[in-house]
Every structure is written in C-alpha cells, then in structure tokens.
Amino acid sequence: MTFKRPTSAGWAILAIGALCAVGFADAALAQTAAPAAPAAADAASTAAPAAAAAVPNKGDTAWMLVSSALVLMMSIPGLALFYGGLVRTKNMASVLTQVFAIVAMVGVVWTLYGYSLAFGDGGSMTPYIGGLGKALMKGIDANSTAATFSNGVVIPELAYFVFQMTFAMITPALIVGAFAERIKFSAVMLFILLWVTIVYFPIAHWVWYIPAPDDVAAAAKALAAAADGAAKTAAQAKLDEVTSGAGWLAGAGALDFAGGTVVHINAGIAGLVGALIIGKRVGYGKELMAPHSLTMTMIGASLLWVGWFGFNAGSNLESNGVTALAFVNTMVATAGAALSWLLTEWIVKGKPSLLGICSGAVAGLVAVTPASGFAGPIGALVLGLIVSPICLFFVSTVKNALGYDDALDVFGVHCIGGIVGALGTGILVNPALGGVGITDYTNITGNNAGAYDLAGQMISQCKAVLATLIWSGVGSAILYKLVDIIVGLRPSVEEEREGLDISDHGERAYNM
C-alpha cells in the first residue's frame, strides 16, 4: 500500500473551505453589537407593558425537535435509498455517499454561517440576505426564542435552528439525482458548498424571514388605536418599519408553507441546469440503465413520506390545529398522487408500476408542501390527484422530446411538482375552497385571516416561482462552470464506465 497525496482538487477544496471559514470568522468577530436579541423579546418590549416575554410551550418544543429528526430521516436514509435504488449497482455507494456527505457538510456550514445568512438580520440588505450577525451561533443559547405564526407564541431558537438546518441539508441533496452516475465527488462537494451559500440561504431568507411577526401585529394594533394626526402617522411609520424587515418574497405575500419554492423548485431547477451542463451519461439512450433495486426505492419513498410529516406539519412551528391540518394534507395529497400516478401509467403505458406509485407519492409530497398549512384536505386531495399526471408527462414525454438526461427526474418531479404546488397553493388557500385564507399578521382579531384576492395572490405566487427559477437557474449555471474550472465536473469515460463506486470511493456497495 502507498499513501497517496491529496489531489489538486482536494487542495482546492481545502483552500476554499479555509478561506470561507477565515472570512466568516472575521466578519463574525467584527459584529461587536449583539443583534441576536430574541424576536419575541422585542415584540414583548414593543407591546410592553402588556405582556412578559413569552415562554416556549413544552409540547411545541418537543414537536419541533421530533420534526427535525423526521426531516433528517428524509435525507438519510430516505432520499439516499430512494435515489440509490434508481441507479445502477456500480454507482450505488456513490449516491449514498453524496447524500450523506451533503447532509454532514451542510450541517457544519449551517452552524458556522448558514443560519445567520438565512435567518439573521441583514441590516439594509435584509430583504435579500441575512447578514452575519448570528454566525458561529452568536447570541443563540437555550434561552433565546424564535417567533411562530401565532402572536405571542415562541419556540426555543435552537429548535428553530436545527429544524431549519434539516431543510438546508435535504435541499441540496435533492439536486444530486439530476446528475447521478456521472459527476466527480469532489465536484459535488464544492458545488453544494457554493450553492447553499449563494443560492439556498438567500432564497430561504427571501421567502421565510419575517423578523418579528408579533411586532407587526402590535404595530397594527397601535395604528388602529391611534387617535389621529401625528399619532397615526407615527404608528403608520412604525408599522412600515417592522414590515419592511421581512424577506422580499415574504413581504410580497408569497405563500410557501413548508418550502415548495425554497426547497423543491429551487433544487429542481438547479438539477436541470446541472444535467444540461454536465451532459448525458455515457451510453444514455443506448444502454440499459434500469434501476438496480426498486426495493430500495420503495423503502426510500416510504421513509420520505413518513419524514415529510416533520417537514410539513413541523413547518407550523407549533403543535396545534394547523399542525394537524398540515399533517392530514400531507397524508391525503400523497395518497391521491400515488394513486393517480399508478392509474395514469396503467392507462397510458399499460401496466401499474411500483416505481410509478413511489414517484407519485413523492410528487404528491412535493406539491402539497407549499399548500400543507393553507389548503383544506379536499383541496390537498385534488392537488395530489392533479400533480402526478403532470409530472409523469414531464418525466416521460417532455424529457424524451428534449433529450436531456435528468437521471432521477429531479426537475420533472421536484421542480414541476413544486410549481404545481406553488400555484395550487395560491388557489387552494381560498376559504371558499376550504383553505384557511391568507395569514395576515396585522389582522390579529380575525384569526390572522386576511382578505383573499385570487389575482393578487397568483401574482405573488408567480413572482416567487420566477424569482426562484431565475436566481437558482442562473446562479447554479455560474457555479457549475466555476466548479468545472476548479476541479472538473466529470470523471473520465473509463471511470464512468467502471462506476463511481470504484473510481471515486474505492469500494463497492455490494460484494456478493
């Protein structure tokens, strides 16, 4: 045995990692002020002396921690097995390793600076990016809290931190399905490191960052109570100030309960761009590339379904009736979508397939993600029934017509399913269709339900979809090119034929 020195690619990764770490550490140290005061504490002080600082509910806290573990289970082993079963035997270990390594790397990055960029206060840039005020978890301890969707209800910020971490882990892991079986491991790791930093963290911030919803409610109350003249002007100014602190898509009124835009459209378009830039697998369209184990894929899809309860119902951030609604929607939409894919395939292709029902379940989970806390169960069921034929059309007809090699259909299922879900959410949130109505933090007397406006809502939804497609699509394209220059994206043809298990990892998934 001889010890091999790290390759130039290896050194490049180490260098970039070190630079990032140093850069962010400096920035974090430069933040002498402590901007991490808990949102709820701010809210309480604004509304003072009406209430003392809110204390997290034990049930909410327990549910958020369980949900976080469930979402981790979606990535490993759920997604890893779902994807792994779909590749050929010679690339099984490669896919499993990529997913596992992405989960681990993003966990580290999230702790160092990711959470801060996504959910910190970005000062003048705050509609677009979160800044580094919470880098290295500055100011976050067991006593700090994060606001929820209910006024005056908080959860431990650490629970929010780890819950959101699991989302940041699974989103980039979704992308690897698009270029599976033909990308170097070093390229995957470098690309994902850059991608979460430049694409995911900002988009999560745009859509989900509402610094202090309780402040908005308090300011709106003050405005309503203000007598007239100067008092009213001051109250209006205060309301404008607190609402302007949100991410720009959240401020635009785009609804995305659990991440249809941030997670699925985002990962789906990044995957498509990757499949196009990296190119087709050697032998694509000529050689047999059938899934090596639909058994693994079925296990993975089932774990995804179970884990998704944490993803969707956990996204309510509390344990209450809306949590149950999101849970039920996740159940019925998925059941509907699994069935409708099976039936569509049966009618169109002649046979009902296991891969079909598993794919349908995932498509349904994707579609219901943005809608889970907004639609009613029947709306969710309709959404599930509709999404599968659309995704099936994309993964078979459109993909074959255009000839791109999205190996595991990340675009066809996640991006298309995500868009169906995002637009469907805009329709199904309508109380007339059984939806809960618009969540409006200024409307604290009306159960947070604002007036529903179909056209306005659909414009907001389209804005979020297009912004994500453009930012993620263009950003990813640039990053793929950059990674290609630094470490190279593709293995040699010989290595690809031999399989990435051996060429990248020096091991086989199966020694039988």
Add this chain to the structure above:
Amino acid sequence: MPGPSGDEPMKIVMAIIKPFKLEEVRDALTAIGVHGLTVTEVKGYGRQKGHTEIYRGAEYAVSFLPKIKIEVAVASDQVDKTIDAITSAAKTGQIGDGKIFVINLDHAVRIRTGEADAAAL
C-alpha cells in the same frame, strides 16, 4: 488417444432450460442414475421474444431472457437416456423451452480420489 467424434467414452450434455423446470429435470436425471449436475444462471435469446420494461419515461426492450444452463457429464452410452430425460422433463410445448447440446469430453478426474474418466463421473 480417443478417436474421432462419436468414439469418446464420455460426453457433456449441456441443456438450456426454463428456470422453473430445473427441479423436474433434476428429478428425471436422478431417476436414470445421473449423480451430478452443474447449474448456471444464464441469459440469452432464441426464438422466444423478449419483453419491454418501462421505468418512468425510459422504455427498454429486454431481449435477453433468464434461463438455466445445466451441464451433465455422462458415459457415451448414457447420452440418449439423458437427452430423453431432460426433454421430457423440461418440455412445455411453448416457445422458449430451450436446447440441448452434446459435447465430447476428453478426460475427467475426481479431485478427492484421483479416479479418472468413467470412474470419476
């Protein structure tokens, strides 16, 4: 030295059969006194058409079908009986029942004892 084809004392009877017929063939061979058999899982094609597999949008014509290959070494005078046994046991009358090939066998040794040729079978 053994003479030309047909004079050798031993033959290998190789048969490609449908996988689910293996047990019947084995029973038939045991009944006529054949004591050993080598089995291999193989793929191939003959007159039997393959099938189509569909994975989402990808359709694959699978023309190589799974079969079982058995190899039996027998004395030359046992060949006809062996062929009859395999034929009657493996036959369904449908396309894809398989084929039997008979090959000359020059020499055989039982590893444990060193016995040779007919005594080794």
